[in-house]
Amino acid sequence: MAAEVIAALALGGxxxxxxxxxxxxxxxxxxxxxxxxxxxxTRRGIALIALKEIDFDRATGKLSDQDYEGLKAKYTNEAxxxxxxxxxSVDVVEALIAERVNLLQSTGGAPAxxxxxxxxxxRPEPDARFCSSCGGPVASRADCRxxxxxxxxxxxxxxxxxxxx
Numbered sequence: 001m002a003a004e005v006i007a008a009l010a011l012g013g014x015x016x017x018x019x020x021x022x023x024x025x026x027x028x029x030x031x032x033x034x035x036x037x038x039x040x041x042t043r044r045g046i047a048l049i050a051l052k053e054i055d056f057d058r059a060t061g062k063l064s065d066q067d068y069e070g071l072k073a074k075y076t077n078e079a080x081x082x083x084x085x086x087x088x089s090v091d092v093v094e095a096l097i098a099e100r101v102n103l104l105q106s107t108g109g110a111p112a113x114x115x116x117x118x119x120x121x122x123r124p125e126p127d128a129r130f131c132s133s134c135g136g137p138v139a140s141r142a143d144c145r146x147x148x149x150x151x152x153x154x155x156x157x158x159x160x161x162x163x164x165x
Contacts (some may be wrong), residue, residue: 042086043078044143056076118136
């Protein structure tokens, strides 16, 4: 009887610790890479959604013509200003790509087994056994038997050493 009580208390304490431990952790883990905002979460997106809403409200009779004109002018100006401010430059996009490439290189790169469908070519699912497009079986990408470089799909010769596949 005493052993059962002790086991129940230990199990209850473990469950309580698992539930409450996230409350006592400090800080939030930073994301591994910079993700751009969802377009609807930007000033531009909010203004464009508001314009669609007031068009819909006018079409359904919820807004008078006078209210519609005032709101349309306000949100059109807001959208134009936001579009001018938020226009992404090439540098921002290039920085996002470079950061992602550096992250992949630091963690060992792409998945080791790239799947290859004989009909459709490379597949994005690294652990798939069947092609998501045609349903046929997929195989890992073959390597050159001489230099062990990855072979391009459908190639008859190795692009690194030139030996026939």
